[in-house]
Amino acid sequence: MSAIGHAREAPMSTGRRRRWLPLFALLLAVPLLTAVAAGTAAADDTDPPEWGNATRGNATTIDVFLYDNGSLDTDTIEADDFRLTTGRIENVSVAPINATGANRSGARVSLLLANKVDTDNVTVRLRDTGRITDEAGNRLPHESVTATGMDSVVPKYRSFEVRRVNSSTARLAVGVHEPIRQLQISIGGQSIDTLNISGFSERTGNTITYTREYRFPEEGEYSLLLLSVTDRNGNDNSFSRQQTFLYDGSPPNVTITGPENATVGESVTFSAANSTDDQGVDSIRWQVGRETILTGENITVAFATPGNHEVTVSAADPLGNTETVTSVVSVTGDGTAGNVTVRRPNATTANISVNGTGQSQRIQPPDGALVSSENGTLERLTVTFLRNELAELTIRSRRPASSFAAATDHAGLSRFDIDHGSVPAADVTFTFTVPRETLEATGVEPRSVTLFRKNDGWSPLATEIASRGESQIVYRAQSPGLSTFVVGAERTTATDAEAAAAESEPWTPEPETTEKPTENTGQPDITVTNATAVPSTLGPGERTVITVELTNRGTASGDHPVVVSLNTSILTTRTVTVPAGETRTTEFARTVPENATGDLTVDGQRVGNVTAAGGGLPIPALPSLGVPNPRSLWPDGIVGTVLGGLLGVAIGLYSLLKGLAIYLGY
Numbered sequence: 044m045s046a047i048g049h050a051r052e053a054p055m056s057t058g059r060r061r062r063w064l065p066l067f068a069l070l071l072a073v074p075l076l077t078a079v080a081a082g083t084a085a086a087d088d089t090d091p092p093e094w095g096n097a098t099r100g101n102a103t104t105i106d107v108f109l110y111d112n113g114s115l116d117t118d119t120i121e122a123d124d125f126r127l128t129t130g131r132i133e134n135v136s137v138a139p140i141n142a143t144g145a146n147r148s149g150a151r152v153s154l155l156l157a158n159k160v161d162t163d164n165v166t167v168r169l170r171d172t173g174r175i176t177d178e179a180g181n182r183l184p185h186e187s188v189t190a191t192g193m194d195s196v197v198p199k200y201r202s203f204e205v206r207r208v209n210s211s212t213a214r215l216a217v218g219v220h221e222p223i224r225q226l227q228i229s230i231g232g233q234s235i236d237t238l239n240i241s242g243f244s245e246r247t248g249n250t251i252t253y254t255r256e257y258r259f260p261e262e263g264e265y266s267l268l269l270l271s272v273t274d275r276n277g278n279d280n281s282f283s284r285q286q287t288f289l290y291d292g293s294p295p296n297v298t299i300t301g302p303e304n305a306t307v308g309e310s311v312t313f314s315a316a317n318s319t320d321d322q323g324v325d326s327i328r329w330q331v332g333r334e335t336i337l338t339g340e341n342i343t344v345a346f347a348t349p350g351n352h353e354v355t356v357s358a359a360d361p362l363g364n365t366e367t368v369t370s371v372v373s374v375t376g377d378g379t380a381g382n383v384t385v386r387r388p389n390a391t392t393a394n395i396s397v398n399g400t401g402q403s404q405r406i407q408p409p410d411g412a413l414v415s416s417e418n419g420t421l422e423r424l425t426v427t428f429l430r431n432e433l434a435e436l437t438i439r440s441r442r443p444a445s446s447f448a449a450a451t452d453h454a455g456l457s458r459f460d461i462d463h464g465s466v467p468a469a470d471v472t473f474t475f476t477v478p479r480e481t482l483e484a485t486g487v488e489p490r491s492v493t494l495f496r497k498n499d500g501w502s503p504l505a506t507e508i509a510s511r512g513e514s515q516i517v518y519r520a521q522s523p524g525l526s527t528f529v530v531g532a533e534r535t536t537a538t539d540a541e542a543a544a545a546e547s548e549p550w551t552p553e554p555e556t557t558e559k560p561t562e563n564t565g566q567p568d569i570t571v572t573n574a575t576a577v578p579s580t581l582g583p584g585e586r587t588v589i590t591v592e593l594t595n596r597g598t599a600s601g602d603h604p605v606v607v608s609l610n611t612s613i614l615t616t617r618t619v620t621v622p623a624g625e626t627r628t629t630e631f632a633r634t635v636p637e638n639a640t641g642d643l644t645v646d647g648q649r650v651g652n653v654t655a656a657g658g659g660l661p662i663p664a665l666p667s668l669g670v671p672n673p674r675s676l677w678p679d680g681i682v683g684t685v686l687g688g689l690l691g692v693a694i695g696l697y698s699l700l701k702g703l704a705i706y707l708g709y
């Protein structure tokens with residue numbers, strides 16, 4: 044063997060190998076000591092967990108943060124542990140978070156709400172039965188935290204009304220389910236305007252209502268569109284509810300025809316039938332002299348005294364515009380004809396002298412009524428006596444005899460005895476009044492009053508309500524002659540309830556109106572229950588067919604304006620009549636504008652969208668798959684700490700033994 048070469052390395056001796064064993068033991072002991080120390084510290088933990096803060100996760104999630112100087116026992120956290128001031132917790136999820144400070148852990152508890160809440164601030168409390176602890180068994184105290192910014196419920200539509208105040212002014216009313224801080228109403232027509240919350244006043248109740256009066260600047264027809272409202276937490280909603288208003292300030296063109304001259308007692312006719320108005324003549328009211336009030340297109344009157352008499356007619360259109368025209372009639376006498384003298388020694392007696400004219404003559408004192416009593420007053424008579432016959436009348440007001448009720452089954456209110464001698468009388472018209480308090484005390488309705496004439500028994504006469512006063516009802520009755528008369532009243536029965544309701548309407552100071560039955564019209568409640576567009580996704584300039592279904596849940600038929608819009612621009616409208624309790628369907632075939640994109644809506648409900656690409660069908664979103672975090676599967680607390688320590692020892696021991704084996708050549 045050559046002397047030059049490399050010395051062969053001798054293998055490690057057995058004693059040298061054994062010097063590694065203390066090092067192995069030390070490495071094995073460190074993790075075990077660490078785990079034991081952690082367990083001892085947990086056993087000494089007496090501090091309870093602490094509340095952190097609460098924040099808004101999303102519209103239906105509140106994140107509550109909890110901390111502990113050791114480790115929280117997340118297995119003790121359940122949905123029933125928490126109570127909210129608003130809303131209901133449907134589920135909870137717990138995730139660990141980094142917590143500042145030594146020996147301190149934290150968890151984010153996400154409270155998943157069943158629905159969105161309509162309140163900005165939601166306070167989270169621990170229920171009396173709630174038990175959340177750390178690994179050492181210390182309980183979370185009963186405290187509370189508040190999350191802000193939780194309101195995500197948009198304002199809900201209740202009503203939009205436009206009520207006429209006069210020909211040029213309307214009262215606007217917007218009803219929503221909660222207070223708002225902004226609204227937008229678009230006005231189009233002869234002039235254009237946009238209204239916001241400024242000028243509206245708030246009225247609270249079951250529905251929050253915002254009202255204001257608006258005066259339209261020019262005559263014409265206007266369309267008012269409620270576009271949107273915003274609540275006080277910034278949630279907004281679009282409605283597209285439409286109302287209309289007609290501003291017509293022009294009064295009717297009144298034409299009065301009739302004689303310019305007449306004689307005392309002569310029946311003359313006046314007419315306003317040729318009066319015109321763009322909206323139609325709604326009512327015509329006449330005044331003859333100071334007291335006589337009549338209604339209708341034509342009237343016939345007779346003047347009792349000579350002189351100049353004014354005949355005034357007022358015509359009104361449906362919008363409340365009125366025009367008044369006065370005509371003067373020159374009335375001359377013819378000797379003693381038409382001469383009427385009334386003397387009243389007391390309130391219950393009247394002595395009258397009449398020179399007959401052969402025509403209808405009015406019998407009434409210059410002031411007051413003919414005779415009166417507690418329960419009824421005879422205001423005046425209109426009678427026809429033979430020409431040049433002198434009639435002497437005596438009228439007395441008395442209490443009706445009890446025999447009247449037995450004979451007619453009517454309660455007697457007042458009695459008028461008229462003695463006119465042997466002079467024939469014909470075509471008698473009675474005008475009498477009954478106090479409202481008398482009717483109420485007797486338990487009858489105004490419709491139930493009838494004038495009876497005694498002539499071989501009691502005969503009911505044709506009786507009608509001439510006008511209504513605040514304290515009395517004015518009646519008019521026709522009789523073929525003069526004798527004894529009683530104002531009778533038939534007591535209301537259960538079957539008269541509907542007719543009685545007609546008498547409860549407020550009094551209006553317009554006498555001599557013809558009574559009309561009142562109908563119980565109820566209220567319509569019409570909503571869009573379904574709306575679709577085919578196709579629902581289209582491009583500018585393309586055509587779609589929109590089908591709208593409307594249901595009336597109210598108790599009366601009504602009209603509903605269906606508004607089709609692209610964003611806030613109205614494409615088309617149509618008014619649909621829906622009977623009570625029924626459903627109606629209407630269709631629109633519409634081409635959208637060439638230069639517009641956005642949401643296509645029906646009464647604020649989105650039915651499609653117009654995009655620059657156009658056409659096609661929307662691709663449904665794929666469901667998201669949640670992959671659990673492996674760390675979330677590892678147990679917390681002292682058990683997790685011990686297992687972690689043992690796993691670390693096993694991995695370290697395996698690595699050292701593997702390295703030793705490689706080193707030793709195994």
